[in-house]
Amino acid sequence: MSHVDAQPGDGRSPAVTLAELRLPDEVRDRLGEQLASTRDPFGDIDRASARCHQAFGQLPLGLLQLLLDFGRHSDAPGVVYLRNLPVDPLLPPTPRDDGPSLGKRTFTAEGVLLGLSGLLGEPVGYLSEREGRLVHDLVPVARGDGTRTSQGSTVFLTFYNDLVHDCTGCYSRSSPDFVVLNCLRADRESEACTYYADARDILGVLDEATIDVLRSPVFRMSAPGGSVSALGEGHEVYSEPVPVLRGPGEFPEVVSAANGVRPLSLAGEAAFELFQTACRAVAHEVRLAPGQALLLHNHKGVHARSRYTAHYDGRDRWLQRTYVRRSLWDIRHRSVPGLRRIH
Secondary structure (H helix, E strand, C coil), X not given: CCCCCCCCCCCCCCCCCCEEEECCHHHHHHHHHHHHCCCCCCCCHHHHHHHHHHXXXXXXXXXXXXXXXXXXXXXXXXXXXXXXCCCCCCCCCCCCCCCCCCCCCCCXXXXXXXXXXXXXXEECEECCCHHHCCCEEECCCHHHCCCCXXXXXXXXXXXXXXXXXCCCCCCCCCCCCEEEEEEEECCCCCCCCEEEEEHHHXXXXXXXXXXXXXXXXXXXXXXXXXXXXXXXXXXXXECCCECCEECCCCCCEECCECCCEEXXXXXHHHHHXXXXXXXXXXXXXXXXXXXXXEEEECCCEEEEECCCCCCCCCCCCEEEEEEEECCCHHHHHHECCCCCEEC
């Protein structure tokens, strides 16, 4: 049995192709000109999103269709690596906290993020994550250095989905359908890697007995850190017993919590260790640089992030992230009146 600490990418090559797209220079420049006029989008996020959607709607038809197809077809790849995107002409220092960035004077990066999100569905803000903001600044934070969160840099952030606490006990019910990551600044040593393991590839390297256990409701997902603080007064909060894998073999869905997964049996413990090893074996690896973005399907696969060196000097790695739902209608019972936010 391969040890669970094997490095991502060791072993078998992924069977499900990562879609890699590059904007032609003239398309990048035209899109950048349109987004450069974007004012602070957070005053009227609906209008800003519509403006960014309008700009991205003018992409060449073939490229536009590929992005739309990624969002709507079950058999599409679970991840798109998009390169040669427009960038802000001048960036302020990387924020030292993961609160809202206050130093940016141009908003091209936010326009890229909102434009891509609009092709996939509706950006959504959860009050338990960054106070419900639609755009998240992902930066290393000294006080969270050793945590398994986006603040940490010295710990491998193991394969997970972005989940949302739900009072019904099923944390994948209200979670985002997609996660969009846009790179503003890379880490200076180029150590940081983002990984994505597709459930179809994972199934391809596991034996039937292990798959049967992973399809059984013998795992409890730890709630995200924000929900633990709000609901558990610092104590662990877990989901109801759920499977890690579900759905037909052709279109499987995977669920794994960043904050931890508790197997409820010895068989579940062994199967989950093999699951993590399989993720490492089949994962795609991307080192994001400015002008590059990743579009991740949050149900088709799980993602992870390597360790990297943080200096906390204003030049550290800086990504921005949005959560996207295909529709907000089926989580309308969690809406905050008058706001585009979800409890």
